[in-house]
Amino acid sequence: MSPENEIDMINFFNVSCTFGKEAGVRNLNFSIEEGEFVFITGPSGAGKSTILRLIYMDLFPEKGKVVIRNFDSSKIRANEIPFLRRKVGMIFQDFRLLNDRNVYQNVALSLYVSHYKTKEIRARVYKILNQVGLGHRIYYHPSELSGGEQQRVAIARALVKEPVVLLADEPTGNLDPRVSTDLMNLLAYINQQGTAVIVATHNYGLIQRIPKAKLIQVNDGEIVNIT
Numbered sequence: 001m002s003p004e005n006e007i008d009m010i011n012f013f014n015v016s017c018t019f020g021k022e023a024g025v026r027n028l029n030f031s032i033e034e035g036e037f038v039f040i041t042g043p044s045g046a047g048k049s050t051i052l053r054l055i056y057m058d059l060f061p062e063k064g065k066v067v068i069r070n071f072d073s074s075k076i077r078a079n080e081i082p083f084l085r086r087k088v089g090m091i092f093q094d095f096r097l098l099n100d101r102n103v104y105q106n107v108a109l110s111l112y113v114s115h116y117k118t119k120e121i122r123a124r125v126y127k128i129l130n131q132v133g134l135g136h137r138i139y140y141h142p143s144e145l146s147g148g149e150q151q152r153v154a155i156a157r158a159l160v161k162e163p164v165v166l167l168a169d170e171p172t173g174n175l176d177p178r179v180s181t182d183l184m185n186l187l188a189y190i191n192q193q194g195t196a197v198i199v200a201t202h203n204y205g206l207i208q209r210i211p212k213a214k215l216i217q218v219n220d221g222e223i224v225n226i227t
């Protein structure tokens, strides 16, 4: 067995991140393997977004450590974070699209930053935008798109890097039921292609759509159940 296979893809070792108060998350221990579909569930304020941000290394533990493949939160240097984020795609709860750039530019940006060749960038961006059903919106600005379309730009931006894990924070937040169904089908398809998908949600209806998924239930900053 190679060293890479000896640990799971994502490991939390006694992680606490409390923002100096009682809030946040405490004593988290869990692991996620390559290719898994995982829901992180729990009520508002439970700590779901905090867990995703710890995986993205947008936040760091006060105690314990998060290890994602060979990236260790207790040792990682600032200039190594972009390499982690080539492996980990994140769809934020509020999308975080750039309003002064069009759809193409929003999706292409991370590839430019990683110094891909223009031809490769074009090919990848067109492919992913067609895959998420936005081939006809390439030169629109985010303000000219519906909520569901903006959501799909955020997904395309996360996927264009071909990450090994996709993090989605409350991805159906403001979407109507039909668009939510399309989105869950898209996430299931992405997972079938081999990408691990981790969805944070307090919408229990979503969970029933992916019967094989692992459930990590959090409440008040602690894991109360994993099934």
Ligand SMILES: Nc1ncnc2c1ncn2[C@@H]1O[C@H](COP(=O)(O)OP(=O)(O)OP(=O)(O)O)[C@@H](O)[C@H]1O
Pocket (backbone or CB within 6 Å): 019, 023, 024, 025, 042, 043, 044, 045, 046, 047, 048, 049, 050, 051, 170, 202
């Ligand atoms: N930057 C921060 N500074 C201080 N406290 C924070 C910060 N971020 C989160 N918290 C607190 O940590 C707790 C968990 O927040 P988090 O955003 O992870 O919850 P959540 O489960 O994602 O909730 P929601 O379902 O509403 O999105 C909350 O009590 C919140 O107030």
Ligand SMILES: [Mg+2]
Pocket (backbone or CB within 6 Å): 048, 049, 050, 093, 169, 170
């Ligand atoms: Mg949240």
